[in-house]
Amino acid sequence: MTERLDLTASRNETWRPTIDYVYGGAALPLTGATARMQWRLYDGAAGSALIDLVDVPYEDDPATADDIAQGWAREGDRILRLSPTIAVATLAGLPTGLNQPEPGEADRYTWDMVITYSDGLQDRLLAGFVLLDKGTTSAA
Numbered sequence: 001m002t003e004r005l006d007l008t009a010s011r012n013e014t015w016r017p018t019i020d021y022v023y024g025g026a027a028l029p030l031t032g033a034t035a036r037m038q039w040r041l042y043d044g045a046a047g048s049a050l051i052d053l054v055d056v057p058y059e060d061d062p063a064t065a066d067d068i069a070q071g072w073a074r075e076g077d078r079i080l081r082l083s084p085t086i087a088v089a090t091l092a093g094l095p096t097g098l099n100q101p102e103p104g105e106a107d108r109y110t111w112d113m114v115i116t117y118s119d120g121l122q123d124r125l126l127a128g129f130v131l132l133d134k135g136t137t138s139a140a
Contacts, residue, residue: 005126005127017084020080020081025078028080029117029118037112050094056084058082062079095107
């Protein structure tokens, strides 16, 4: 089952969140694996992805005592930490208004992340919406 996670971004700043996926059980077989993230206008949109991050850096670690104390992980959980980066120019160049947002609302895209293991098998672990707004911060 794919976990749903909605994200936010601004067209005026580089997007580089750390996305933490907490899961129970044994560690994923990540030696030789790759993580890929794609953004599309909507689920199942044909053609090339609007954004295609082919080799997203990741770590897979056991939950720490601090993670457990904060209440978002339990004893025995693991945390897959993904570190994608998307440049301002790429975000600024994405189409706008296609999902018919109200004036002033963020554009909505869909995204997912797939792990491809060394044996070729894949897991679609995370998916959701990205809300992309114009941003308000200026470098003035």
